[in-house]
Amino acid sequence: MLFAIDKALSPTKHKRRKIDDINYVVVHRTIGATIDESIAEFKKVEKFEAGWYTGGIYPYHFFLPLYGDPVQCLPLTCVAPAALRTLNQQGIHVALAGDFRKQAPGGGQLIKLKHLVTSLNNAFNGDLEIIGHTETPLAHLEGSKDPSKVCPGAYLDLNDVRLYAMLHQSNLCELAPIDGLKRAGYIV
Numbered sequence: 001m002l003f004a005i006d007k008a009l010s011p012t013k014h015k016r017r018k019i020d021d022i023n024y025v026v027v028h029r030t031i032g033a034t035i036d037e038s039i040a041e042f043k044k045v046e047k048f049e050a051g052w053y054t055g056g057i058y059p060y061h062f063f064l065p066l067y068g069d070p071v072q073c074l075p076l077t078c079v080a081p082a083a084l085r086t087l088n089q090q091g092i093h094v095a096l097a098g099d100f101r102k103q104a105p106g107g108g109q110l111i112k113l114k115h116l117v118t119s120l121n122n123a124f125n126g127d128l129e130i131i132g133h134t135e136t137p138l139a140h141l142e143g144s145k146d147p148s149k150v151c152p153g154a155y156l157d158l159n160d161v162r163l164y165a166m167l168h169q170s171n172l173c174e175l176a177p178i179d180g181l182k183r184a185g186y187i188v
């Protein structure tokens, strides 16, 4: 499972971090069925449009389209401004196309999410904590008391994802170890 980083996303605009800073995989819902649609949404910076809080910078490391394979959008050594006050610096941010407050993941998204998250966790020796955006340790700072802001939403069962990652800690190592991440372009 390898992904191309889209150079058009200009990783140079993002703050850099050390790989040792990473402790979490944070799962989000997002808009746009394809990566191109999703990027276009975040380039709209008018107030209340998706991009206004990032100034048009794409805020996630990975995007899972409705159909097809995950896309890596940023090197892991860039901080993704995923609208978290608490975990932007420490998180690998994975966004799935869809609104999981209203519907279940589609088109094989759930198993692809499980594979991606497990591969990442294994590359970090099983040390990553897998959480949803509004499950963050300081969720009270993230606006999660407002049900309209729940992310990714109850229809995406993160306990199922965590269980899968736990059960496959040793036998799904497509990306491990960290040197493999470097060769694959996850880290630059």
Ligand SMILES: [Zn+2]
Residues within 6 Å of the ligand: 027, 028, 029, 133, 134, 151, 152
């Ligand atoms: Zn989110």
